[in-house]
Amino acid sequence: MDKFIIHGGKPLSGTVRVSGAKNASLALMPATILAPGKFNLSNTPALHDVVTMSALLESLGCVTQHRDHTLTVDSSNVTKFEAPYDHVKKMRASVYVLGPLLARYGQARVSLPGGCAWGPRPVNLHIEGLRRLGASIDLDSGYIVAKAKRLTGARILFDISSVGATGNVVMAAVLAKGTTVIENAAMEPEITSLAEFLIRMGAKIHGLGSSTLEIEGVDDLHPADIETIPDRIEAGTFLIAAAMAGKKGGAVRVERCNPKHLGAVTNKLEDAGAKLSYGKDFIELTPPEAVRPVNVMTAVYSGFPTDMQAQWIALMSLAAGKSVVTDTVYFDRFTHVPELQRLGAQITVKENRATIIGSKELTGAKVMSTDLRASASLILAGLAARGTTEVLRVYHIDRGYEHIEVKLKGLGAEITRVRSEEF
Numbered sequence: 001m002d003k004f005i006i007h008g009g010k011p012l013s014g015t016v017r018v019s020g021a022k023n024a025s026l027a028l029m030p031a032t033i034l035a036p037g038k039f040n041l042s043n044t045p046a047l048h049d050v051v052t053m054s055a056l057l058e059s060l061g062c063v064t065q066h067r068d069h070t071l072t073v074d075s076s077n078v079t080k081f082e083a084p085y086d087h088v089k090k091m092r093a094s095v096y097v098l099g100p101l102l103a104r105y106g107q108a109r110v111s112l113p114g115g116c117a118w119g120p121r122p123v124n125l126h127i128e129g130l131r132r133l134g135a136s137i138d139l140d141s142g143y144i145v146a147k148a149k150r151l152t153g154a155r156i157l158f159d160i161s162s163v164g165a166t167g168n169v170v171m172a173a174v175l176a177k178g179t180t181v182i183e184n185a186a187m188e189p190e191i192t193s194l195a196e197f198l199i200r201m202g203a204k205i206h207g208l209g210s211s212t213l214e215i216e217g218v219d220d221l222h223p224a225d226i227e228t229i230p231d232r233i234e235a236g237t238f239l240i241a242a243a244m245a246g247k248k249g250g251a252v253r254v255e256r257c258n259p260k261h262l263g264a265v266t267n268k269l270e271d272a273g274a275k276l277s278y279g280k281d282f283i284e285l286t287p288p289e290a291v292r293p294v295n296v297m298t299a300v301y302s303g304f305p306t307d308m309q310a311q312w313i314a315l316m317s318l319a320a321g322k323s324v325v326t327d328t329v330y331f332d333r334f335t336h337v338p339e340l341q342r343l344g345a346q347i348t349v350k351e352n353r354a355t356i357i358g359s360k361e362l363t364g365a366k367v368m369s370t371d372l373r374a375s376a377s378l379i380l381a382g383l384a385a386r387g388t389t390e391v392l393r394v395y396h397i398d399r400g401y402e403h404i405e406v407k408l409k410g411l412g413a414e415i416t417r418v419r420s421e422e423f
């Protein structure tokens with residue numbers, strides 16, 4: 001298993017390019033099941049999660065090819081309708097095949113995802129939404145077994161705004177008979193990009209980007225192509241790396257991102273004292289002299305993303321004062337905290353709230369990744385720390401950041417990937 005060795009404290013400057021969004025790709029890919037034929041998804045990032053989703057689509061009968069960041073999916077011969085436990089336990093987003101399989105083939109058998117690294121993440125809303133569309137759904141030996149002759153449009157009001165449940169229900173409703181209205185739908189850009197893709201395939205969806213989606217079902221869809229939107233979380237992670245690196249490097253330009261998707265993060269970075277300038281597809285950040293403490297509360301889009309919470313805590317551990325970071329989306333997503341403490345960060349967690357007393361300096365140590373965003377926060381802290389940091393189990397980072405060490409090296413960081421026997 002690989003680990004990263006980081007010699008911290010190097011100034012960062014220059015330009016870094018953002019890849020396509022993992023969480024957009026993971027929704028676009030299963031949507032190809034909805035129509036037979038060949039799809040081209042350009043700007044698809046080379047990530048482990050994309051490989052895992054490709055393998056799942058292949059196991060259903062699709063043929064996939066990923067070359068030069070274009071993923072081609074041929075969904076002409078889907079003959080299986082099951083997402084086995086082995087896939088779903090590797091990656092929860094495997095649940096996304098449920099809606100499309102059910103809508104197009106009238107059946108799906110998808111393993112329940114169970115817990116994840118930071119606690120329970122249920123799929124009850126996915127199931128309730130699909131039931132509302134007329135699917136019969138049973139739970140059998142850890143599997144969701146769903147059947148429907150033809151789904152029928154319905155009014156669905158989600159108790160909680162859920163990215164995955166919205167994605168699954170939209171993908172099912174596009175082929176249902178009649179109109180579906182989803183209220184309290186997720187407004188994340190990844191869901192909007194999924195809806196845009198479905199419209200290109202012939203679906204009729206109104207209200208994109210709002211919390212009410214109206215879907216007029218159609219009888220069939222056709223293949224289409226789309227360019228994957230930039231990864232707003234990857235972009236935000238590089239901005240925080242730049243803010244933590246201090247003044248001596250100068251500015252870092254994060255290119256090929258969509259600044260409109262990053263408003264909550266860039267506002268908070270400005271509050272923390274960073275200077276930002278914006279172009280159509282880039283953000284340039286000049287680090288502050290001293291990072292100001294800034295409280296953050298995560299929320300659904302367009303609020304501050306939970307996927308940036310761990311990285312923000314890393315930044316705040318260098319702030320000149322006390323800050324509070326509250327996660328309202330996932331109540332116990334704080335596995336990075338004990339590891340950040342090993343680097344000298346002063347953080348206490350109570351319920352879903354982390355209180356951070358910033359210090360002038362972090363010091364290098366051996367730390368362990370526990371999940372994707374936790375790994376990102378440890379790398380950020382290691383880059384800013386004095387001395388050497390070893391981040392073990394970096395397979396988590398490869399799920400969601402494309403060649404992060406290469407991109408960081410391009411900015412002047414000293415970070416090396418090495419093979420390691422340590423687990």
Ligand code: EPU
Pocket residue numbers: 023024026092093120121122123124125126127160161162163164165186190306307329330372373400
């Ligand atoms: N929830 C339920 N029931 C459900 C579904 C969700 O109670 O049936 C709750 C969750 O427990 C959570 C909240 O609703 O408290 C929101 O969860 P959501 O369903 O929106 O999350 P998700 O679709 O499983 C996606 C991203 C996550 C990201 C969340 C929140 C993908 C593949 N994953 O997950 O990304 O944290 O939305 O924005 O899109 C990551 O990239 O590191 C990551 C974990």
